[in-house]
Amino acid sequence: MSQKKAPPARKPASPVRAKRRPGQQSRPGGAAKSPRPEATHSDKGEHRVAKLLARAGVASRREVERMIAEGRIARDGEVIGTPATLLKSLHGVTVDGNPVNEPAPARLFRYHKPAGLLTTERDPRGRPTIYDKLPADLPRVMPVGRLDLNTEGLLLLTTDGGLKRQMELPSTGVERTYRARAYGEVSQAQLEDLIEGIEIEGIRYGRIDANLERRTGRNQWIELTLTEGKNREVRRVLEHLGLKVSRLIRTRYGPFILEDLPAGGVEEVRQHDLVVFRKGLK
Known part of the structure; x- marks a missing residue:
């Protein structure tokens, strides 16, 4: 029976999971799955080849996965067959036969x-x-x-x-700010309600800080700040309020x-x- 108490020894992995999940894997079901390769292997300095190549600026992860499927990426002359391949470095890795340099500082x-x-x-x-x-x-x-x-x-x-x-x-909460020119009628009170988030056709949009900048007739400029950036989020939210967006400009991303x-x-x-x-x- 004392050997069956081994699970507590795995508990140090739990804090690692807690950092990585958005908040939904604290249940026992999630915990049972969680000694994942990312947690244990990254502790050993190993990472998925797709992640390393994306970090090195070769291409996005999705594009790297496509390149791997096409057989364009190899290590020490042997074609890499899966983007989940774990490596400690890009030493010996080639793309289309060309060596890949280790990541330079981000730009x-x-x-x-x-x-x-x-x-x-x-x-x-x-x-x-x-x-x-x-x-x-x-x-x-x-x-x-x-x-x-x-x-x-x-x-x-x-x-x-x-x-x-x-x-x-x-989860990192980086703010994006947009200015929208929209046609229609909306009040500042309606815009302020967006601070609580809104659900449209089954899609939940998070907190939006929206302010009416100026109005000319039925045209107005509205400034909106959000952290999620779902597909066409600003347009969909304003259309839900009965506005027609004629121009949309992103003015800020983080600082x-x-x-x-x-x-x-x-x-x-x-x-x-x-x-x-x-x-x-x-």
């Missing part, structure tokens, strides 16, 4: 995305994407979050897949501001500012 860029561009690497329908317009001398970058085709404004681009994921997770960056312009965030920001991320 972050502010980009003023114009309306009419997709936030994707390629589009099956041949529509223009941000990658068609970015400067040729920019390193390989990934967008932090997305802006839909008709939304303009601040889009952050990074060379580091880990930073991208960190900034996108709702990084669009300011007077011209449409199509790209500017690198100072390394010092990025380091300070990352220290505050949990």
Whole structure:
């Protein structure tokens, strides 16, 4: 019987799980599953190859998984067959036969995305994407979050897949601010109710801090700050209030501001500012 008391020895893994979960795996069922590879193997300095390659700026995790499925990634000459392969480093790893360098320090860029561009690497329908317009001398970058085709404004681009994921997770609470020009009637009281969140067609949208900036006739500018950034969240919430959005601009993502960056312009965030920001991320 004393040997069956071994489970308590595994309890140190529990704090690791608590950090990783959003809040729904504290039940016994979740605990039973939880000695997961990520928890135990990361303690040994091992990580999934897809995560390491994304962190090294090769491509997003999803794109890396596609490259692995295509047999384009190998280690010491042997093709890697699954993105779950655990490695301590990228030593000996190649993409299309080319060695992959260990991750350089993360870089972050502010980009003023114009309306009419997709936030994707390629589009099956041949529509223009941000990658068609970015400067040729920019390193390989990934967008932090997305802006839909008709939304303009601040889009952050990074060379580091880990930073991208960190900034996108709702659990980190990184705020995004938008300015929307909308047609219709809405009161400040209605906008203030959004602070409690709202459910639309079965989808729950979290806290939104919304303020009416100015009104001209039935047109108004509204500023909205949120932390989730679900697909088309701002448009759907305002349409639910009976408004028609004619222009949507993201002006801020975390401490990084669009300011007077011209449409199509790209500017690198100072390394010092990025380091300070990352220290505050949990």
